[in-house]
Amino acid sequence: MKIRIDGKVSDIRAVWSEEGTVRMLDQRILPHRVEVLGFRDHHRVAEAIKDMTVRGAPAIGVAAAYGMMLAANNGEDLEKAAKELKGTRPTAFDLFFAVDHMLSRIREGEDPADSAEEYAETIVERCRLIGEHGERLIKDGDRIMTHCNAGALATVDWGTALAPIRAAWRNGKEIFVYVSETRPRLQGMKLTAFELLNEGIPHAIIPDGASGHFLREGVDMVIVGADRIAANGDFANKIGTFEKAVLAKELGVPFYTAAPLSTFDLGIRRGVDIPIEYRGEEEVTVVDGVRIAPQGCKALNPGFDVTPAKYLTGIITESGVLRPEEIERRLKGAKL
Secondary structure (H helix, E strand, O other): OEEEEOOEEEEOOOEEEEOOEEEEEOOOOOOOOOOEEEEOOHHHHHHHHHOOOOOOHHHHHHHHHHHHHHHHHOOOOHHHHHHHHHOOOOOOHHHHHHHHHHHHHHHOOOOHHHHHHHHHHHHHHHHHHHHHHHHOOOOOOOEEEEEOOOOHHHHOOOOOOHHHHHHHHHOOOOOEEEEEOOOOOOHHHHHHHHHHHHHOOOEEEEOHHHHHHHHHHHOOEEEEOOOEEEOOOOEEEEOOHHHHHHHHHHHOOOEEEEOOHHHEEOOOOOHHHOOOOEOOOHHHHEEOOEEOOOOOOOOOOEOEEEEOHHHOOEEEEOOEEEOHHHHHHHHOOOOO
16 A cells, blocks of 8 residues: 655555564554554564554454464464464454464464465455455446445555455546544544545545435445455444445445455354454543543443345455355355
């Protein structure tokens, strides 16, 4: 992805490995500062996933893969390292998929660094293909709404929901993006708008509560990411996704989720069985270090909600656009 650092445009990834060190952009401080952190043990990687230094289902999967690489390089107990990494975020399936993938590859005698790098490159290529397939859905002049951040910051490069948008823009299509601010952590405002700004894509940040207004005023499609997709097509994504899907259906606006096949959890039949992470109430009551809620008030802070498959127009994957009823047939025997 393109980021302007010290006045110069650089191509950089959200997470990468360099000479035995796992490096990642600190997403907690974007867009105000761009800083790269480096970790040499899996404990620090686990902390970075938990405190959202790195976030987004595919990106934390790649971070976890690199974490397993560090555990192997440092001679750590791999089962314990896997358990620690899996315990950081309960909702995103890519995390569990990546850790199990690395465990399997290391046990088969594969080089940990090569395996982690191959996993990262696979995710990047899958996101590029998501962009290729999704771009065909976008017409010149389209107005697109998105929620949270499902861009390169969330996926290492390209993005899931933002990949079709990037591809459409780079192919010369004139588009406009409505960026839902995404309370309480404001990933839409802070991260998605940051990515679109650096790419030069026209956009506007909107309050979460204004989504219905703009959907009725003339949004052409909604594209969001996904943290886990059940076998029936129900999917978990950032809190606030569900109501956008309901409104889009009511108003006749096509609603897509975009995700690599590693986000599908065929072991979960329905969305009701997806575990939902609850985060600290201070994310709701405090903004950038300033308490905005009255002292003594409590807050509830689910990180995700589940959108039933009936609200989906399609799922944009690296293999093409799937309908929910096609999932099990298309994924059976597929290389995930």
